[in-house]
Amino acid sequence: MTAPAQRTTAARSRLEAVRARLELPTVRHAAGVLDGRHRSIFSGHGQDFDEMALYLPGDDVGDIDWKASASTGHPVIRRFQRESNLAMALCVDTGRSMATLAPDGTSKADLATFVCDVVGYLARSRGDLLALVAGDAERSVQVPARGGTTHMEALLHRIAGMITLDAPPSAMTHVLDLTLTWFTRRSLVVVVTDEARPTREAEQTIKRLRARHELMVVQIADALPTDFAGEVVADVDSPVRLPRFLRGRQDVATEARRVADTRQREVTDMLRRHRVPSVVVRGEDDVVDALAEVLARSRRAGS
Known part of the structure; x- marks a missing residue:
């Protein structure tokens, strides 16, 4: 996994930054799909x-x-009593592999936090509630579902501050277990992790989460070491370095891509078995369209 330069998180409004970056028709499309999930998730007589x-x-x-x-x-x-607000929960992988590079050279941390920012923006604009379960091998954060700008801003800044290159390793199965045991209200759970996760060891937890909540997975794609053959490349999870002359070889690049595709396909197949929609984000331009796509697919899976 290729590592970018460290980021500095500015003290600014993340929600206003989202509004400034997104075109209105794009936001309306994503919000419209979310309206459909709102009607679906509380259909029937499961209310108090x-x-x-x-x-x-x-x-x-x-x-x-x-x-x-x-x-x-x-x-x-x-x-x-009818529910007037949709409860949403962000389930976020904050391990250090989430702070490496995406295929387009963007920091995966920036893409992951942008996904969370857009979810928070949509929740705030609709008056919905948003909760957070985030963590890695040494840390965990659980924030109850609340509404309002102050709550959303604090939650989103907390996520951004956790995804760094010096963070502990990822432990996504543990984060999913926390989501299952701690968050009991039926909700729309948006899992944000990388394309190698969730792994097969999380399959039973995924199955139980899918039975209890509306569940979707947004995966941030990894750059391969061979994508940057002429640059210095470090792997954040091991001290092993791939020599530059090997990174420039086509056969090595082909094999690296094959292994990555096989790994990602195994994750996708596992999620598909349990009717969990997933989408892979490869760059900043993918984020909003990917969220709209996975929300729409989740609506069809839940109907």
Whole structure:
């Protein structure tokens, strides 16, 4: 994994920066798909029970409580409190491999935080709630679902501050386990990791998360060492260095691409088995379109 120069996180509004970077039609498209997820995720009668009431013309016949109606002699319905906001949760890999380079030379950290910023921007603009579960091999952060600009800004800045080259190694299975055990409200869970994860060891957790929540995975693609044959390349997870003369060989580049494609295909196949939509982001221009695509696919998978 190729490492970029360290980034400096400025004290600025991440939500306003998203608005300045995105074209309005693009935002509307992504928000429109999210509206569809909002209607789907709370369909049916999974909301909290409110009260019993007499049936009136126009009420849903499916809400009639036939046992209570028989005892009272009048049709009685069960009313539920409707959810007014969609609960969303970011599940973020903050291991140091997330701070290396993407194929277009962009920092993966910048792409991952941009994905999170866009999710936060959409949640804030719709009045939805946003939670966070993030971590790596040595750290974990859990932030309850809340709304409002102050909450969103603090949450997004926290993510940006954690994804650095000196962070501990990734431990995405642990982060997914935390999401499963800690976040119980049915929600739209957006997993942000790299193209090598989640691995097969997380399969049972993925299966259980998919049963409890609407789940989608956004993977940030890795640059290969052979993509930068003429430059100094370091691997953040091992001291091994690939000599420059080897990085310039076509057969080495072909084999590196084959191994990376096989690894990524195994992850995609595992997610597909459990009907978890996923998308790979390879550069900054992909982010919003990729989110819109995976939201749409998640809607179809959940219907």
